[in-house]
Amino acid sequence: MSLPNQHTISVMVENRPGVLARVSGLFARRGFNINSLAVSATEDPEISRMTVVTTGDTRELEQIIKQLNKLIDVITIYDHTDENLIEREIALIKVHATVENRSEIMQLTTVFRAEIVNITPSDETMIIEITGDQNRVDAFLETLAKFDVLELVRTGKIALVRGARAT
């Protein structure tokens, strides 16, 4: 599930210096939105994958894909709109966990199948990791909002399509 007009695309690019600047610069100068961006290695060391979540209507999405295709370093683009995706984001949340609320936080963490990855009792802080699709991460963050969240970091989305087809 995703927001209306939100699209996930995978941009397969040559693994060369400057490629990220070319892609992100194109989004900036043509006024396209980037909601999130994840750049990673792939099974082929010469190719990087950029997973971009962007917002726009069908025509805007078409322009984004066509303009990206004009970049020489862009090899292929997969548009994941309406596709059966496995998608993941990771968030790390540092919360102020007092003696009073610690057990509630731990309970919620279990419910969301998140994980407490660090506890620093002297500072009364805790770092929780959650991995999941956008909705799950959003829901967990919403749940934690009533606590004292000290810091939050979240990756861009990565995604693959189910099945044998290359995506």
Added chain:
Amino acid sequence: MNGAEALVKALKLEGVDVIFGISGGAALPIYHALGDPENGITHMLVRHEQAAAHMAEGFAKATGRVGVCLATSGPGATNLVTGIADAILDSVPMVAITGQVPTTAIGSDAFQESDIVGVTMPIVKHSFQARNANDIPRLVREAFYIASTGRPGPVLIDVPRDVAQAPVDKFVSPKEVKIRGYNPNTKPDLSELEQAVELIRHAEKPVLYVGGGVVSTEAHKELLALAEKTDIPVTTTLMGRGAIDDGHPLSMNMPGMHGTAYANWAIRDADLLIAVGVRFDDRVTGNLKKFARNAKVIHVEIDPAEVHKNRVAEVSIIADAKDALRELAELCPEKKHDGWRRQIAQWREEQPLFYDKNGELKPQQVIEELSELTDGQALMATDVGQHQMWAAQFYHFRRPRQLLTSGGLGTMGFGLPAALGAKVAFPQQEVWLITGDGSFQMNLQELATSRVYNLPIKIALMNNHSLGMVRQWQTLFYDQRYSGIELPDVPDYVKLADAYGCLGLRVTKPEDVRPALEQARATNDRTVLIEFIHDADEHVYPMIPSGQSVEDMRLQPRKRA
């Protein structure tokens, strides 16, 4: 062999015989290699790097070959930027080579360091920075391939000084270029062609709206074959002028902001627009919602990103204009559009291109007389502004690659170096520059280049002592508050011409126009600059104000009889 020598050898392999540029510290190894008389490449030293880029553009636009310009790092490289931006917007095949500080100094804010790859990223088709001297032959091959195929454009090669000086183990230039992210050769799709033929077959008021893509593929014969077979009138955009002979009965001259009334009315009433090698630029369409609102659109275009960008097309053919037009001309049945042609002829009679002949010297008269004297055969470079529009309207163009003008970027200062670049390519041809006093002063230093390399061109400078097009807008839309447009009477252009070893003439009366043009045509040992002094209140008409539509078109006021 070092990197710089490999660079020069690779350029030679691409058929380069002339480069326009200015040297400097980081470019010294490249200039050392270029200076070897054995290599057979002529280097032309200009007076400002911007002019080097525009000369390369003029050369490229006139020939269809890749133009090459060269500059040193830092300010040399940044001075190329306007020319590179001009080339991307007008799809000009160009390779720009820049020196760079040594790789060890990159990122240290070294003397004359600028991140030119970063600076130009939004305005190049592609760019390279050579990191290894052994790569240089391949980079040059790829650069020329990318610049000249598909939708042409500028490619930058940045060469750090240490890479230029590093030894090359073995000069390896790939025979065939293969870039997996770049596949420019698309052939017209048969089912799209068939759909287009269906639309053309049923159209009653069709218009061919053709642009730079027809010029750059030299598809004029194919265009003519289609237009004549199907009896469809043709309007040529600024970049497309010359795609059809203006004397042809099907030619409607230019559309858009300063297009002919009859071309704009034809587009307004058209039921089918066959758009070939055009991008529905705002200077043509004005208000997109009201542009050709009764027409279905067939869009023939090599760049898929232009299709549906500004105007959704009913049929799109992603292909080289020449291939697509050839196929269409073959597949379309013969047709006549007598009623539609009569309507357009009537509009043309009611509202031709004209100007007020009131006994004063008029810039349109200069262009008209020049067109007659040269029989529409000269290479015509222009700068940007009113004179550019008058040149586009009143010169009788006959063939593609004849008009060298800055369309997309609208670069004042483009004209003189572009004219010189064309003269380099065609030394035997008559090359004219139509310019204005504002534009000309932006690159007039290149009169020196014309003198030093014996490139005698002919310059018609329309002097209205102001930035005329801006003044026109201030007159019509900004309460006649003339702000920042006055260009008082300096320099003395006759003396200026003389100082540069050119012939300078001044014309103030209409009866002296023709003799001056004739004198210029007869003078071939040096550049001739004729200053035509005319009134600043002369406006370019017709005019569709920016963002408006054909309903808002303003016509040339008629003199009362």
